[in-house]
Amino acid sequence: MNFSRQLVDWYIVNKRVLPWRDTENPYFIWLSEVILQQTRVQQGLPYYQSFVKTYPTVEKLAAAPQDEVLKLWQGLGYYSRARNLQAAALQIVEDDLKFPDNYKDLLRLKGVGDYTAAAIASFAFHEVVPVVDGNVYRVLSRLYGISTPINVPAGVKQFKELATKLLNKKEPATHNQAIMEFGALQCTPKNPDCSSCPFKLDCVAFQEDTVRDLPVKLKKAKVKSLYHHYVVVQTPSGKTIMNQRDNSNIWAGLFEFPYIEANGSLLSSEVIGHDVFKEVVGKSRFRESVYNQQPIIHKLSHRKIHAYFWVVKVEEELETAVLVEEAFQKPVSVLIERFMKKFWQRN
DNA sequence: AATGCGGGGCG
DNA sequence: CGCCCAGCATT
Known part of the structure; x- marks a missing residue:
């Protein structure tokens, strides 16, 4: 099956209209990705709007007082994201205002890890790198019936390799957007809509009735x-x-x-x-x-x-x-x- | 390999 | 109430 092709077809029909999808400005995309770390789209949306409006350029963000940035971030949680965001803005401005334009250089930015670097690199620069976020773990573990825990190094490696293999090398940006959107809208954590899923015939978890058991995540023993x-x-x-x-x-x-x-x-x-x-x-x-x-x-x-x-x-x-x-x-x-x-x- | 870090939505 | 969300940094 041509997974990527079907996936993108689904995406074109079902995707939500979101402001950061209308741009290839790496600064805007970076803002959106940091805001959306461990955060639902609906919760992050208004924050994205206010950040873009208040700081239309990375120089404006770099020049802002930290308290002002934190104030704007207020209520969103994980406040180190806001501090790192500004620290990275300063990194960029001091680096002669050249916004890092590839996965490897993006990783150097404060607050930018594997996922975010891959997202910016593919969305803004069409680099061929897979995004592997919570949605991707869920979609792939079900589709392939993989029960390796997603929060152990072996699992991280396995899913990244699979995501790399499946990635559409010609349209990495659209493919990456599509697989995350698919996880967010169709292959949801609870009560996924399997009956209307375009992959139900190929989905190992659906065929074996293990959808509700995947992905496997090692729960940290509560202390x-x-x-x-x-x-x-x-x-x-x-x-x-x-x-x-x-x-x-x-x-x-x-x-x-x-x-x-x-x-x-x-x-x-x-x-x-x-x-x-x-x-x-x-x-x-x-x-x-x-x-x-x-x-x-x-x-x-x-x-x-x-x-x-x-x-x-x-x-x-x-x-x-x-x-x-x-x-x-x-x-x-x-x-x-x-x-x-x-x-x-x-x- | 584990932990801390938030706030909100959902079943 | 427990789980999860476009994760990352630190130890």
């Missing part, structure tokens, strides 16, 4: 915050208390200081009043102080632990305490290891 208040005992003879974790969860079998699990920071009165603390210290007199006022942040793949270490000097020896030297022999987590080394000054 849960935990607050651990560790009780670090010091007996008169310099011993401390450590417990071994059970085998059913993280850090299984490793040793650690007894700790209170809380929903945030604690007052020392709350620590002292807690059952875990009472259990550890027993009836002995004590003086407590927090080692770190600010939590030590320890990140795991799916946990973010806010650790507070409470140092508790007790006046009596405790049954289960061990010498610090012995404590250092025990297997512990990196979090505990780092604290111990700092606190007891061992290497």
Whole structure:
């Protein structure tokens, strides 16, 4: 099948009228592409209009006060885009006002990555480079039934290679516009209109009924915050208390200081009043102080632990305490290891 | 390889 | 509520 030909045919009939499609001015195209990064057309449209109107040339943008640019960007989100936009405008103006006219040089601009460089290079300069944005991942993964995750390097590579192969070398600009528009209007994330799709006979996902499963995207495990208040005992003879974790969860079998699990920071009165603390210290007199006022942040793949270490000097020896030297022999987590080394000054 | 960075629309 | 949107920079 001649994919590109059919795609462009579809595009000619179905495309929306959008202002940045009526120009080959690289500056305008660049503006539109940056505005549309992770942003829907409908949301970006008014911002594009006001930027073009306020800064009709790259020199005007370069000369504008940063606050003014940010003000104009207000409400659009991802504000580093606005700062990078202006930084790049300055780059261009200082570079003798020669707007970069190819993919490789465009990539040097602040805020211009692989997608945006390819978009400007093809739309404004007809360079033969494929755009690979969220739409393209979706369209290609479905059409070819590719389940490689789109957000891992292997997937990025695979889809870019496929997009390169499919790209219409004579009309890269129209082809690139068309495939994105197709993803935005027809091959949508939810409820794509497969019944009227010109590719339904060739679409692997449609034939195999996996449209709703594609593209595959690795979801980052959402990180849960935990607050651990560790009780670090010091007996008169310099011993401390450590417990071994059970085998059913993280850090299984490793040793650690007894700790209170809380929903945030604690007052020392709350620590002292807690059952875990009472259990550890027993009836002995004590003086407590927090080692770190600010939590030590320890990140795991799916946990973010806010650790507070409470140092508790007790006046009596405790049954289960061990010498610090012995404590250092025990297997512990990196979090505990780092604290111990700092606190007891061992290497 | 992971994370932070926004605001809005949709099912 | 979770997902996604014409992604990029930084670590």
